[in-house]
C-alpha cells in the first residue's frame with residue numbers, strides 16, 4: 001500500500017539514510033511520516049552529548065539534555081527509545097548494567113540490573129527430559145521459557161532516576177511512548193534482524209503478529225509502530241514501575257514464560273520455563289561499587305560481578321601495563337593485547353560468577369602483583385599455546401611461575417547482540433549503560449498484547465552443570481555477563497566512557513578501544529572504527545576481515561593463528577557496536593559511534609563546535 005504521505009516523503013529520499021518505500025508495516029499507517037533522523041558517527045562540541053546505535057534514541061536523549069535534564073535523565077529516555085527501535089537487542093524484557101560518574105561527588109557508582117534465574121530453576125534445566133540429552137542450544141534452548149530470566153531493566157531505570165536523575169520515570173518514558181505510537185522508519189539492520197529470526201518469531205502468536213507482515217520481515221523504509229508497547233509504557237507511567245514486578249504485568253510475564261504463547265503448529269519444541277509472579281516480586285537491582293584499576297596514571301572503572309566485564313578488562317590492562325605499547329610496532333602491541341586477553345579470559349572462566357552465590361576473588365584478579373605473575377607468561381616474541389590455564393589466586397607473589405600448562409575450554413555460547421549508550425551532560429555527569437535481551441530477538445517470546453520481547457539471558461549460564469563452575473546454573477542466581485560499560489578518569493575528572501554489545505567479545509572490544517585510544521595514539525572515533533580482533537582463550541584469534549588483512553601475516557610470524565570472525569547466529573563478520581564519549585580539555589566533547597558496524601550509530605552533541 002502506498003499512501004500519499006509516503007509519496008511525498010519519497011521526494012526527501014535523497015536526504016535519508018534509508019529509502020522510503022512507503023509500505024505500511026505494523027499497525028495502521030499514520031499521518032505525517034517524518035524521515036529517519038540523519039545519522040552521524042562523530043560529533044564534537046559542548047553542552048552535553050549522547051551516543052547510541054540509533055538516531056531516534058540519540059535524538060530523544062539529546063532533547064532531554066537540551067531541556068535541562070541531566071545525564072541519567074537522558075540515558076533513561078534514550079534507553080526507553082531503544083526499547084522501541086532496537087526491540088531485538090534491548091527493552092523492558094531484559095537487563096543490563098548502568099555505570100554513573102557523579103560530577104558532584106566525583107564518584108563512579110553502578111547498578112546491577114542483571115536478569116535472575118527463577119527460584120524453581122533446576123540444575124538440569126538445559127536437559128531435555130524426554131531424551132535426557134541437553135537441548136540443542138540453538139534454536140531450541142534459546143527459544144524457550146527456560147532461558148528467560150527475571151527482567152531487571154525497568155527496575156534499573158527507576159533506581160538510576162532515583163539516585164541521580166531529576167525526572168520521574170513517567171516523564172522519562174514519554175518520548176519513547178510517542179515514538180512507539182507514531183512509529184519509525186525501518187532500516188536494513190531492523191529488517192535483517194527480523195529475517196534472521198523468522199523461524200523463531202513464527203513460533204509465537206504475539207511475536208508473529210508484532211514483527212512479521214504476512215510472514216515476512218517489514219520492508220526497509222516502511223514505518224513500524226508498536227501501539228502495544230506505547231500502551232505498556234503508558235501503563236507503567238501511570239501505575240509506577242512496580243506494576244511490572246507486582247501488578248498484572250508480572251502475572252503476564254510469568255504466564256508467558258510458564259506457558260509460552262506458541263502457535264498450534266510449530267517447528268520448535270519451546271521448553272516451558274519456571275518463572276512465577278513471586279520471582280518478579282522478589283527481583284531487585286543491586287547498587288555495586290565499580291571495579292577499579294590504575295592504568296598509566298588513569299583510573300579505569302568498570303562493572304563488577306555479576307558481570308565479568310570489569311574484572312576481565314581490568315586484569316588485562318594490569319598485565320598490559322608492563323609494556324610500553326605506545327612505542328612499539330602496532331602488530332607487536334596487538335600481540336600483547338591478544339595474549340593478555342587470553343590470560344584474563346582463563347581467570348574469568350575459573351573465578352567469576354554471581355557474587356551472591358560465588359566467592360569471587362575480585363581483589364586478587366585486579367591486583368598488580370597477580371598481574372605481574374600472569375604477565376610473566378607472556379612472551380613478546382611468541383604466542384602461548386591456548387587455551388591457557390587460569391592462575392592461582394590463592395598463592396602469588398609477583399614472581400614468574402613455572403611453565404604454563406594448557407587447559408580445556410568450555411564452549412562459548414554467549415550471543416552477540418545487545419546495545420549500549422553513552423551520555424555526558426553539561427555538568428560533567430557521565431553515564432555508560434549496556435542493556436540487552438541477550439541474543440537478537442531474545443527468547444522470541446513477546447508478552448501477549450504488551451509489545452516487548454522477553455530475554456533469553458539464562459543461556460549465559462554455562463551449558464553444562466559442573467559443581468566447580470562459578471557460572472553453573474543455580475536458582476535465583478544471575479548468569480555471568482560480559483557487559484563492560486567503562487568510565488575512565490584522569491586526575492579525578494572524567495576523560496572517557498565507552499561500551500559495546502557483542503557477548504563475550506564485548507570485553508575484548510572495550511579493551512581494544514581503550515588501547516587504541518590510550519596507547520596507540522588514535523582519536524576516540526578512530527579507536528572505535530579500527531578493525532577488531534578477539535582472543536578469548538581459544539586456539540585461534542578471531543578477527544574482522546580488515547584486521548586480518550592488516551595484521552594477520554605479522555601476527556602469524558609471532559605464532560598466532562588469526563582466522564576470520566563470523567557470528568554463529570547472525571553470520572556477520574563484525575565484532576561489537578560500540579559507543580563512547582571523550583571529554584577533552586576545556587570540556588570539549590567528542591561523541592562517537594560506529595561509522596559502519598551494525599549499519600552505523602548516532603553520536604550527537606548539544607552545541608556542535
Ligand code: GLU
Pocket residue numbers: 414415416417418436438439457460480481482483500501502503504506
Ligand atoms: N548476554 C550477554 C552478556 O550479558 C550480552 C549479549 C550480547 O552482547 O549480545 O554479556
